Amino acid sequence: xxxxxxxxxxxxxxxxxxxxxxxxxxxxxxxxxxxxxxxxxxxxxxxxxxxxxxxxxxxxxxxxxxxxxxxxxxxxxxxxxxxxxxxxxxxxxxxxxxxxxxxxxxxxxxxxxxxxxxxxxxxxxxxxxxxxxxxxxxxxxxxxxxxxxxxxxxxxxxxxxxxxxxxxxxxxxxxxxxxxxxxxxxxxxxxxxxxxxxxxxxxxxxxxxxxxxxxxxxxxxxxxxxxxxxxxxxxxxxxxxxxxxxxxxxxxxxxxxxxxxxxxxxxxxxxxxxxxxxxxxxxxxxxxxxxxxxxxxxxxxxxxxxxxxxxxxxxxxxxxx
Numbered sequence: 001x002x003x004x005x006x007x008x009x010x011x012x013x014x015x016x017x018x019x020x021x022x023x024x025x026x027x028x029x030x031x032x033x034x035x036x037x038x039x040x041x042x043x044x045x046x047x048x049x050x051x052x053x054x055x056x057x058x059x060x061x062x063x064x065x066x067x068x069x070x071x072x073x074x075x076x077x078x079x080x081x082x083x084x085x086x087x088x089x090x091x092x093x094x095x096x097x098x099x100x101x102x103x104x105x106x107x108x109x110x111x112x113x114x115x116x117x118x119x120x121x122x123x124x125x126x127x128x129x130x131x132x133x134x135x136x137x138x139x140x141x142x143x144x145x146x147x148x149x150x151x152x153x154x155x156x157x158x159x160x161x162x163x164x165x166x167x168x169x170x171x172x173x174x175x176x177x178x179x180x181x182x183x184x185x186x187x188x189x190x191x192x193x194x195x196x197x198x199x200x201x202x203x204x205x206x207x208x209x210x211x212x213x214x215x216x217x218x219x220x221x222x223x224x225x226x227x228x229x230x231x232x233x234x235x236x237x238x239x240x241x242x243x244x245x246x247x248x249x250x251x252x253x254x255x256x257x258x259x260x261x262x263x264x265x266x267x268x269x270x271x272x273x274x275x276x277x278x279x280x281x282x283x284x285x286x287x288x289x290x291x292x293x294x295x296x297x298x299x300x301x302x303x304x305x306x307x308x309x310x311x312x313x314x315x316x317x318x319x320x321x
Contacts, residue, residue: 003035010038010167015045033059037069044072045168049079067093071102075168083110101131109170112140120144125283132282132314135164139171142179145290151187153290158183160286228257232264239271247271248280255287262292270297270306278313285310 003025009018022039029035036055043052056073059066074089087110093103108123121144127137142157158180165173235250251268255261265288272281285306288295297303 003038006038006042010042010045013045015042018042019046033063033066033069037066037072040069040072040076041168044076044079047079049076052076053080053082065096067097067100071100071106074103074106075170078106078109078170083113086110099126099130101127101134101137104130105134105137108137109140112143117144117147125287128286129283130279132279132286133164133166135161135166136170138164138286139176139179141290142183146183146186150290151183152293155180155183155187156289156293157286228254228261228264231257232261232267235264235267235271239267239274244271244275248275248277251284260291262288262295263297265291266295266297266306270302270309273306273309273313278309281309282313 003022006018006021006025009015009021019039019042022035022042025035026032026039036059040052040055040059043049043055053073053076056069056076059069060073063069070089070093074086074093077083077086077089086106090103090106090110093100094107097103104123104127108120108127111117111120111123120140124137124141124144127134128141131137138157138161142154142161145151145157146154158176161171162173162176162180231250231254235247235254238244238246238250248268248271251264251271254264255268258264265284269281269284269288272278272284297306
């Protein structure tokens with residue numbers, strides 16, 4: 001038996017089976033940081049975080065720049081409810097790697113449990129920007145959406161999360177299924193109410209549409225709405241001239257002015273994809289779909305290109321299993 005046998009069991013999520021193999025490797029090679037790291041990894045996966053904390057603390061004392069060990073220590077400390085210690089570990093990682101998705105996710109979870117909603121949402125958004133496959137970030141964002149009354153957004157995020165399978169999830173598959181069932185059940189009365197609306201003449205719908213638009217402008221602020229429209233139109237103009245970075249920058253300013261425009265978020269995603277920034281593109285696209293699951297671009301050809309880019313960006317890297 002070798003360390004590779006233990007890693008093979010970890011890949012199959014058989015953490016308890018991997019423990020004795022990796023423990024034997026650590027006894028044979030007590031100075032091998034990677035053997036100790038994988039043993040700690042198996043302990044965390046087996047829901048036994050305290051030995052992992054001990055192992056990882058010793059590793060980091062000798063190898064303070066071992067980023068994966070720091071992020072795993074943060075997760076292990078979360079599992080023993082040592083949020084202060086976890087935050088310290090994650091802060092150390094972000095000091096070196098500000099875009100480290102695992103550390104951003106960990107801080108987002110801590111802020112969520114502290115009920116610091118805005119801080120949690122920011123960390124989770126950043127985690128998804130740098131790793132769109134961060135399943136736990138999707139789940140915690142879904143909980144935030146649900147708490148804010150955005151049931152369609154919460155359901156959409158959970159459906160996306162359900163398709164992913166991280167190495168060591170904080171939220172289990174069964175918990176996600178349970179959340180999704182409850183959120184979809186809560187959504188049904190809204191759907192029935194919407195479907196039960198009587199048919200109305202076109203002119204009535206137009207009046208309602210104008211009224212809602214005016215109400216939106218009044219609530220968002222005329223200046224903010226006008227700024228958003230101006231940047232949105234400028235962004236689309238830059239898209240026509242193939243100025244993809246400029247398009248993305250204009251759309252960023254549009255959503256800063258009015259943050260709940262799914263169309264602006266969708267075009268921001270499209271411009272990021274065309275500018276070859278897939279992580280930022282996927283993050284903006286998740287936001288667009290959370291606001292309107294049926295959002296599309298104005299041009300059918302652009303929409304088809306966008307969907308192709310999303311599929312390519314969402315595909316796992318070659319060589320992963």
